Amino acid sequence: MKDKQFWMVIGGLSLAFLIYWFLGHPMFNADRIVMFLAIIVIGATLLYNIRMAERGEEFYLRPIPGLKAVEEAVGRSTEMGKPVLYVPGIMDMDQVETVAGVIVLGHVSKMTARYETSLNVPVSRSIVMKAAREACRESYMLEGRPDMFHEDMVHYLTDDQFAYAAGVNGIMVREKPAACLYMGKFYAESLILAETGNSIGAIQIAGTASQAQIPFFVTACDYTLIGEEFFAASAYLSQKPELIGGVRGQDMIKAGVITVIILATLFRFLYETWGIGFDVVKLLTVQ
Amino acid sequence: MSSTAILGAWIAVFLTLGIFSYLYKDNPFYKTAEHLFVGVSAGYWTSIFFWTQIQPNLFGRLWPSSEFSADTIWYKIYNGLSFFSSSVFPEGGIDKGHDMHLIYLLPFALGVMMLLSLIPKINWFARWGIAYTVGMAAGLRAYGYLNSNVIGQIKGTAASFTDPNLPFFSLTSPSIFNSIVILVGTITGLLYFYFSKEHKGVLGKVSKVGIYFLMISFGASFGFAVMGRISLLIGRFVDLIKYSGSEYLNATVWVLVIMIIILGYDAFKGSGKGTPVSEDAV
Numbered sequence: 071m072k073d074k075q076f077w078m079v080i081g082g083l084s085l086a087f088l089i090y091w092f093l094g095h096p097m098f099n100a101d102r103i104v105m106f107l108a109i110i111v112i113g114a115t116l117l118y119n120i121r122m123a124e125r126g127e128e129f130y131l132r133p134i135p136g137l138k139a140v141e142e143a144v145g146r147s148t149e150m151g152k153p154v155l156y157v158p159g160i161m162d163m164d165q166v167e168t169v170a171g172v173i174v175l176g177h178v179s180k181m182t183a184r185y186e187t188s189l190n191v192p193v194s195r196s197i198v199m200k201a202a203r204e205a206c207r208e209s210y211m212l213e214g215r216p217d218m219f220h221e222d223m224v225h226y227l228t229d230d231q232f233a234y235a236a237g238v239n240g241i242m243v244r245e246k247p248a249a250c251l252y253m254g255k256f257y258a259e260s261l262i263l264a265e266t267g268n269s270i271g272a273i274q275i276a277g278t279a280s281q282a283q284i285p286f287f288v289t290a291c292d293y294t295l296i297g298e299e300f301f302a303a304s305a306y307l308s309q310k311p312e313l314i315g316g317v318r319g320q321d322m323i324k325a326g327v328i329t330v331i332i333l334a335t336l337f338r339f340l341y342e343t344w345g346i347g348f349d350v351v352k353l354l355t356v357q
Numbered sequence: 358m359s360s361t362a363i364l365g366a367w368i369a370v371f372l373t374l375g376i377f378s379y380l381y382k383d384n385p386f387y388k389t390a391e392h393l394f395v396g397v398s399a400g401y402w403t404s405i406f407f408w409t410q411i412q413p414n415l416f417g418r419l420w421p422s423s424e425f426s427a428d429t430i431w432y433k434i435y436n437g438l439s440f441f442s443s444s445v446f447p448e449g450g451i452d453k454g455h456d457m458h459l460i461y462l463l464p465f466a467l468g469v470m471m472l473l474s475l476i477p478k479i480n481w482f483a484r485w486g487i488a489y490t491v492g493m494a495a496g497l498r499a500y501g502y503l504n505s506n507v508i509g510q511i512k513g514t515a516a517s518f519t520d521p522n523l524p525f526f527s528l529t530s531p532s533i534f535n536s537i538v539i540l541v542g543t544i545t546g547l548l549y550f551y552f553s554k555e556h557k558g559v560l561g562k563v564s565k566v567g568i569y570f571l572m573i574s575f576g577a578s579f580g581f582a583v584m585g586r587i588s589l590l591i592g593r594f595v596d597l598i599k600y601s602g603s604e605y606l607n608a609t610v611w612v613l614v615i616m617i618i619i620l621g622y623d624a625f626k627g628s629g630k631g632t633p634v635s636e637d638a639v
Contacts, residue, residue, distance in 0.1 A: 108503055131552050163487060164494030200474055201487045229406075230398030236376070237395040243383040258582075285579035288572075296571065298550040321553045327511060328544050334515035335540060342519045354512040356504050 076121070101357035111326070116319040123315025131317060136275055136293035137306045140174075143249035143273045144181040152248035153188040154178065157238060157263060158202060159254020159278070160231055162195045167279050170301050171254030172198065174277065176205040177307040178251060183213035191224040192241060194234040199226045235259035239266045252276040252291070253300065256283045264290035277303060358604045366605040370612045373593055378616060384623070386616055412445055413453040415468075418461045422450030514543045542570040 090098075123129060147154045156178055158171035175191065182189040189206070193199045202224045210219035227237040239262065242250065250267035252260070253276070260276075260283040267274045268290045276287035277295035287294045295303055298320075305313035337350040375390030420435040427436065432450070439446035467486040474483035516536035517523065526534045548560060549567030556564045601609035 104508060105500070105504065108508060112503070129553055130555070132555050134552075163490045164498075166495070166498065169491055169495075197471070197487055197490055200471065200483050201491075204484065204487070226399075228395050228399035229402035230394075233394040233398035236391045239379070240383070240388065240391045258586075261586075281574075282578050282582060285575035286582070288575060289579070298552075302552055318553045321551050324547050324551055327507065328547055331511050331514045331540070331544060334511055335518075338515050339518060342517060350515065351512060354508055354515070356508055 099357075104353055105356055112323055115322050115326070116316060119319030119322065120312050120315035123311040123318065126311075129314050129318040131302075131306060131314060134295065134299050134302070134306060136277070136295045136299065137303055139273070139275055139293045140178060140251070140307065141181055143251065143275055144178065144185055144187060146273055147182075147248035148185040148187045150248040153190050153245055154182055155238075155242065155245070155247035155250045155267075155272070156189060156191045157250070157252045157254065158191065158193060158198055159252075159256050160194045160234055160259060161255040163197045163201055165255045167255035167300070168195075168198060170304065171277070172201050172205050173304045174251075174253045174300075174307065175202055176209050177304070179206040179209035180213055183210045183215040183218055186215070186218065189223050190241065190245065190247065192227045192234070192238050193224060194227060194229055194231075196226060199224055231257060231259055232262075235262045238263055242266045242270055242272070246270050247272055250274045252278070252287065253295075253303075254278065256280050256287075258283075261286035261290065267291075363605055363608070366600040367608045367612065370597060370600050370608045373597060374609075374612055374616055378620065381620060384620060386620075411468075413451070414455075415461055415465060416445065417451040417453035418455045418458040419465065420446070420450050421455050421457050422452040423455075424457045425450035510543065514540055516540065541566070542574075546570050 119129075144154055156175055158175060159165070159168050161168050163169060163172070179189055181187075191202055191206070193202055203221055206224055207216075207219055210216055227234050241247075242263075243266065247267075247270075250263075250272045252263060252267075252274070256263075256278050257280065260278070260280070264274060264276065264287055274291040275293045275295070276291045277300035278284060278287065279297045279300060281297075284294060284296055288296075302317045302320075305317045334350045334354065337346070337348060340346045341349055371386075372390045372393065375386040376394075378384055379387040420432065426432055435446060435450065439448060467489055470482040471486040474480040516531075516539060518533055518536055523536075524530075524532045526532050545563050545567035547567070549556075549564040549571065551560070551564070554560060597609045599605070601607055
């Protein structure tokens with residue numbers, strides 16, 4: 071969208087909202103005004119930074135060792151003539167971590183196509199299987215190696231958590247992949263997978279936002295992408311301006327959240343000590 | 358003790374010990390247990406999903422028995438389907454306590470589109486189902502996450518420091534010290550995930566405090582999870598001990614001895630091709 075069109079749309083929406091507001095804003099739930107403002111501010115910040123990135127402004131992103139290691143891991147597999155094992159977690163596509171995992175798979179499969187390394191992606195959900203296949207197919211096409219893509223590289227095992235873990239363990243022990251990547255949402259199977267990968271001597275990189283599983287990956291993997299690092303992985307790997315702009319926008323939102331936390335603490339202190347007429351806790355309570 | 362219970366105990370013992378045998382190395386017992394587990398669970402979940410979701414919640418809302426009328430075209434289609442499978446489409450409509458909701462034709466169509474991926478020429482239809490799932494989840498969860506993970510976090514972090522009822526220090530209940538820890542931990546943790554500035558100088562030091570907070574919380578989480586796993590292990594051992602009794606024909610003892618003899622013979626002959634799990638393959 072060009073600048074003129076963009077500002078026309080934004081101006082039109084703002085004008086429509088102002089008219090609605092001055093008409094008495096019927097059906098507007100004032101108890102949730104904080105959510106409304108948060109959505110507007112967060113959306114606008116993301117949009118602004120994405121547009122800035124698309125217009126050519128360069129943003130610095132600090133290096134994340136785990137992401138640098140992804141290409142290294144695929145390269146190692148190529149040198150050793152062994153496959154890369156990619157586990158996109160055990161949950162469905164309605165989980166943001168699984169979506170992020172499938173996006174990262176797209177980048178990893180580009181590397182495996184480039185280096186002519188075999189890729190093995192066992193999945194535990196049918197929709198994830200379809201999405202992962204599409205991601206791999208597209209990557210192999212983009213790299214000009216559609217001949218190397220075969221549907222069985224992404225294959226379904228089972229929906230059951232521990233049966234899936236047992237199946238993946240079996241694949242690891244028999245195929246002995248040189249690199250194991252765990253990117254998605256994990257539960258109790260995380261340590262089983264990571265320990266087995268460790269025992270076969272594979273280079274292991276994990277990425278998840280499952281807070282309870284990060285410790286297991288940290289102990290058993292060579293590199294772990296913690297929470298936000300995992301979600302930023304796609305921008306790092308693709309270097310696409312719109313994604314980098316998104317990461318920059320999220321950083322600005324984090325800075326904003328820190329500011330709001332400090333201000334909220336200060337206002338609460340003032341409210342409880344000197345009784346100023348503004349209760350920040352009430353404002354932040356979404357009905 | 359019934360013969361079925363004894364047989365069940367022997368199978369449970371075999372499968373448990375088969376999985377445990379992986380601690381030695383990949384072997385036929387582990388492979389048997391693994392393949393059985395994967396295959397049975399895949400079939401089991403397919404059946405469970407069909408009979409707990411698709412049949413009652415989808416078909417049950419499209420052709421409910423409460424609105425059954427054999428004269429309408431809609432139920433004539435149903436009767437046609439019933440001809441193929443009367444267990445899925447029982448006579449007189451599906452009685453699962455639902456009313457008719459034709460809006461469920463949309464998920465039905467998306468499900469059919471997913472199945473069309475079996476036909477190469479039109480397998481692109483499956484993308485609609487994926488797009489719906491991802492888009493719906495993103496929209497549905499955005500509000501929830503914003504409420505709980507952003508607004509809720511801000512509210513929780515902006516804790517009280519002046520409440521006279523709060524003690525300065527307490528390990529198990531809210532205290533001023535805990536409020537300070539939460540405030541500092543949240544801010545420094547957030548700064549660790551700040552990507553667009555190099556972590557040098559003040560930011561570097563503050564983000565280092567943030568990673569210390571993260572690692573302490575991971576350590577606590579690790580210990581908690583390990584305790585849970587040990588209780589699971591104890592549960593399996595309790596079963597194995599129970600099944601070693603004479604009422605189960607000493608299932609645990611016999612299966613264990615037979616497995617050890619076979620694996621020992623295999624190791625003695627040197628014919629085992631499996632790699633010990635602890636061996637580094639590099």
